[in-house]
Amino acid sequence: MSYESYFQNLREQHLDELKQFLTIPSISALSTHKNDMNEAAKWVAAKLEKAGLENVEIHPTAGHPIVYAEHIHAPGKPTVLIYGHYDVQPVDPLNLWETPPFEPTIRDGKLYARGATDDKGQLFLHVKAVEALLNQENALPVNVKFCIEGEEEISSPNLPAFMETNADKLKADVIVISDTSLLEKGKPAISTGLRGLCSLEVTILTANTDLHSGSFGGGVPNALHAMISLLNSLHDDQGRVSIEGFYEGVPELSASMREEFLKQNHNEEELRKNLDLDALYGEEGYSFVERTGARPTLELNGVYGGFQGEGSKTVIPKEAHAKITCRLVGDQDPAQILERIVTHLESHVQSGAKLIIKRGEKARAFDMDPSNPMLQKAADAYEKVYGTRALFTKDGGSIPIVETFSRVLGAPVVMMGFGLPDENLHAPNEHFNLENFDKGLLTIVEFLKQL
Amino acid sequence: MSYESYFQNLREQHLDELKQFLTIPSISALSTHKNDMNEAAKWVAAKLEKAGLENVEIHPTAGHPIVYAEHIHAPGKPTVLIYGHYDVQPVDPLNLWETPPFEPTIRDGKLYARGATDDKGQLFLHVKAVEALLNQENALPVNVKFCIEGEEEISSPNLPAFMETNADKLKADVIVISDTSLLEKGKPAISTGLRGLCSLEVTILTANTDLHSGSFGGGVPNALHAMISLLNSLHDDQGRVSIEGFYEGVPELSASMREEFLKQNHNEEELRKNLDLDALYGEEGYSFVERTGARPTLELNGVYGGFQGEGSKTVIPKEAHAKITCRLVGDQDPAQILERIVTHLESHVQSGAKLIIKRGEKARAFDMDPSNPMLQKAADAYEKVYGTRALFTKDGGSIPIVETFSRVLGAPVVMMGFGLPDENLHAPNEHFNLENFDKGLLTIVEFLKQL
Numbered sequence: 001m002s003y004e005s006y007f008q009n010l011r012e013q014h015l016d017e018l019k020q021f022l023t024i025p026s027i028s029a030l031s032t033h034k035n036d037m038n039e040a041a042k043w044v045a046a047k048l049e050k051a052g053l054e055n056v057e058i059h060p061t062a063g064h065p066i067v068y069a070e071h072i073h074a075p076g077k078p079t080v081l082i083y084g085h086y087d088v089q090p091v092d093p094l095n096l097w098e099t100p101p102f103e104p105t106i107r108d109g110k111l112y113a114r115g116a117t118d119d120k121g122q123l124f125l126h127v128k129a130v131e132a133l134l135n136q137e138n139a140l141p142v143n144v145k146f147c148i149e150g151e152e153e154i155s156s157p158n159l160p161a162f163m164e165t166n167a168d169k170l171k172a173d174v175i176v177i178s179d180t181s182l183l184e185k186g187k188p189a190i191s192t193g194l195r196g197l198c199s200l201e202v203t204i205l206t207a208n209t210d211l212h213s214g215s216f217g218g219g220v221p222n223a224l225h226a227m228i229s230l231l232n233s234l235h236d237d238q239g240r241v242s243i244e245g246f247y248e249g250v251p252e253l254s255a256s257m258r259e260e261f262l263k264q265n266h267n268e269e270e271l272r273k274n275l276d277l278d279a280l281y282g283e284e285g286y287s288f289v290e291r292t293g294a295r296p297t298l299e300l301n302g303v304y305g306g307f308q309g310e311g312s313k314t315v316i317p318k319e320a321h322a323k324i325t326c327r328l329v330g331d332q333d334p335a336q337i338l339e340r341i342v343t344h345l346e347s348h349v350q351s352g353a354k355l356i357i358k359r360g361e362k363a364r365a366f367d368m369d370p371s372n373p374m375l376q377k378a379a380d381a382y383e384k385v386y387g388t389r390a391l392f393t394k395d396g397g398s399i400p401i402v403e404t405f406s407r408v409l410g411a412p413v414v415m416m417g418f419g420l421p422d423e424n425l426h427a428p429n430e431h432f433n434l435e436n437f438d439k440g441l442l443t444i445v446e447f448l449k450q451l
Numbered sequence: 452m453s454y455e456s457y458f459q460n461l462r463e464q465h466l467d468e469l470k471q472f473l474t475i476p477s478i479s480a481l482s483t484h485k486n487d488m489n490e491a492a493k494w495v496a497a498k499l500e501k502a503g504l505e506n507v508e509i510h511p512t513a514g515h516p517i518v519y520a521e522h523i524h525a526p527g528k529p530t531v532l533i534y535g536h537y538d539v540q541p542v543d544p545l546n547l548w549e550t551p552p553f554e555p556t557i558r559d560g561k562l563y564a565r566g567a568t569d570d571k572g573q574l575f576l577h578v579k580a581v582e583a584l585l586n587q588e589n590a591l592p593v594n595v596k597f598c599i600e601g602e603e604e605i606s607s608p609n610l611p612a613f614m615e616t617n618a619d620k621l622k623a624d625v626i627v628i629s630d631t632s633l634l635e636k637g638k639p640a641i642s643t644g645l646r647g648l649c650s651l652e653v654t655i656l657t658a659n660t661d662l663h664s665g666s667f668g669g670g671v672p673n674a675l676h677a678m679i680s681l682l683n684s685l686h687d688d689q690g691r692v693s694i695e696g697f698y699e700g701v702p703e704l705s706a707s708m709r710e711e712f713l714k715q716n717h718n719e720e721e722l723r724k725n726l727d728l729d730a731l732y733g734e735e736g737y738s739f740v741e742r743t744g745a746r747p748t749l750e751l752n753g754v755y756g757g758f759q760g761e762g763s764k765t766v767i768p769k770e771a772h773a774k775i776t777c778r779l780v781g782d783q784d785p786a787q788i789l790e791r792i793v794t795h796l797e798s799h800v801q802s803g804a805k806l807i808i809k810r811g812e813k814a815r816a817f818d819m820d821p822s823n824p825m826l827q828k829a830a831d832a833y834e835k836v837y838g839t840r841a842l843f844t845k846d847g848g849s850i851p852i853v854e855t856f857s858r859v860l861g862a863p864v865v866m867m868g869f870g871l872p873d874e875n876l877h878a879p880n881e882h883f884n885l886e887n888f889d890k891g892l893l894t895i896v897e898f899l900k901q902l
Contacts (some may be wrong), residue, residue, distance in 0.1 A: 217778050299669075
């Protein structure tokens with residue numbers, strides 16, 4: 001039976017299984033979901049076992065468990081390590097979801113749920129592709145290992161140690177990760193670069209109590225004013241980051257990279273319309289794909305302080321909070337950038353306001369040469385299924401573990417994504433377009449066969 | 452008999468009556484207390500009647516009733532309108548009350564109950580002072596009118612219309628309000644100014660969805676960045692409000708006003724320590740009491756957008772919110788200030804960000820010249836009873852109804868308070884120091900006699 005027919009026959013069953021996976025609220029960031037994390041890990045392990053994988057193991061870590069499985073019966077053939085993650089992002093603001101995040105629903109050929117595209121849906125494709133090969137051919141064309149973690153959305157604190165301890169077990173000729181996107185519908189892409197990351201939380205404290213804005217307004221510091229003025233100092237009028245030394249290690253865009261970006265033929269006007277924006281935004285002299293693929297940025301992810309209820313409350317807040325992440329490129333050192341931000345904040349905070357900084361994640365940027373044969377074979381597989389060759393792109397996001405995989409295991413990493421850029425990952429109404437569910441299964445089968 | 456002896460003889464009886472008043476849970480904000488509101492209004496009416504007032508009326512309104520009474524038998528003498536309110540604030544958090552809010556208890560010479568100082572206790576003094584004058588002298592030295600409302604704690608929505616409809620009935624030469632505080636124990640004060648107020652809520656919208664800060668960071672507007680930059684434009688580096696024309700109508704502090712402020716002998720270092728602040732804050736060239744009493748201010752009461760949960764979330768928020776109130780002084784026109792803020796916001800908002808503004812409350816500042824003979828007579832009365840002349844102060848808060856009384860009835864307003872600043876009004880364990888209960892009765896008698 002052709003793989004098209006095979007997957008067509010089992011489509012409902014596969015979607016039901018995936019929906020079951022998506023009902024588990026495996027939010028790694030929230031400690032209240034500890035049990036859900038274990039349930040999701042067990043679910044993945046059971047599916048790998050059922051698919052025909054061997055030595056299926058659930059490795060406890062200091063955080064959430066890592067699921068390992070293998071099928072090593074193709075001597076002389078390359079070994080493929082498939083990485084994915086069963087954890088998902090938090091879901092707030094809940095009221096903006098059209099259907100609840102953990103009640104998967106199909107509308108207009110799209111599967112809506114938290115994790116549908118990032119990354120439960122995509123890692124599920126690999127399990128079912130391997131199962132299909134085993135069912136149809138009773139063997140795999142290559143050796144396969146799975147390494148599925150539950151802490152990607154909180155920066156994989158325990159995976160690097162696991163990787164180093166188990167470097168022999170995980171040894172592979174290529175690492176495959178499906179946690180990225182096509183360029184757009186029908187236009188596959190292989191990401192050859194990821195931005196690095198560093199994050200921090202900033203708190204400002206003023207008085208030891210909220211104060212009445214009538215009796216005290218104008219005479220005491222307001223934590224929100226101090227925060228606003230401090231955060232405003234982080235960017236200049238052109239939206240460039242104002243922190244001293246921030247742009248050190250950022251490579252100039254070469255002519256060939258600019259050409260690669262141009263090939264994407266990215267439609268900025270369409271993006272602007274889709275997002276309902278008056279205008280896109282960013283550093284002058286760069287296109288959208290260059291800004292997000294090859295330039296660093298500092299973003300406020302959350303700011304809050306004072307009264308948020310209905311109506312007004314005449315209060316002078318005693319504290320204010322901000323959550324900040326930077327995306328980094330080239331040789332920017334996340335640890336150094338973090339310290340430069342801290343230095344900037346400390347020297348710019350208004351007198352009378354106390355500053356508390358909590359340093360967060362750190363990850364280096366990652367880059368691969370598109371001429372690598374593994375990347376070329378992935379592009380071939382996409383071409384066969386999608387009818388168009390995958391473009392080599394730079395992704396604005398960060399998958400810190402990619403750089404770690406590449407460094408620790410010394411193998412190329414193929415980022416073979418099946419999401420779409422507008423699938424609301426990390427936002428309400430996350431979904432996965434089922435066209436790429438179908439084509440993803442075929443592309444993975446094709447890739448494994450071509451290796 | 453001296454008034455000291457008179458009040459001493461009747462002290463227990465008066466306190467018992469006040470306690471009875473304080474057992475009525477007349478919380479105007481909660482519709483479940485509708486009956487209690489009517490009961491409290493009836494209680495006030497009955498006491499006025501018993502005191503010897505005439506034409507006692509309970510006027511229904513769209514909300515809670517207004518109680519009116521009069522005693523007009525002193526031809527050629529001034530008419531005094533006494534204002535007070537029988538409604539009280541809500542009582543939560545209940546668990547923080549040492550004794551239940553509607554079970555009045557005396558401890559250490561203080562009467563504990565919701566409304567003890569704000570304003571049942573204080574308005575009760577006026578009823579008993581008038582009763583005493585009628586009992587002792589069979590006549591009043593002036594004409595007296597009472598106007599006691601039940602909606603002060605919910606911004607007096609129905610009083611202005613009542614005032615305008617009944618301007619003739621309420622006509623007076625002076626309005627007396629006992630709903631404020633001494634400066635501290637033994638130090639009487641008459642507030643000659645209240646700041647005005649205007650408020651607004653600001654929303655900024657960018658994309659139609661939250662976006663992943665990896666895929667989009669650096670290439671799209673961030674609602675929080677737009678909000679931060681916009682809010683930052685509201686003040687200059689010295690903390691002064693940057694809105695064009697904001698300071699129009701703000702009077703320069705005259706030498707005599709500065710002297711009046713100096714007399715308060717306010718201890719800034721003690722305030723700083725109590726609030727656990729590194730430093731107080733505000734416009735250069737002004738003391739704390741000047742900043743809060745005689746200078747306008749624009750304060751952020753709440754700002755929020757993006758992720759507020761535990762840890763970090765790599766999101767570019769699509770919306771951000773701010774709640775703002777201004778305190779106004781002198782001739783600043785709240786409606787005009789509001790429009791100037793709107794104009795400023797509209798012209799400073801970053802391109803690509805949509806601005807939504809919701810206009811809120813508006814109230815003019817209120818100012819009286821301390822040399823007004825009515826205020827001087829009140830100071831005389833305090834001096835006679837307290838042994839120290841009342842200071843003329845400016846209050847940083849806003850009591851919109853004071854300005855309305857003054858404007859509609861065209862008479863001076865004497866804010867003759869007998870509370871203390873630490874009597875927990877609007878908080879658990881509200882109380883009224885009985886030293887000021889005793890002295891308050893005598894001060895009011897003295898004042899009415901001196902007019």
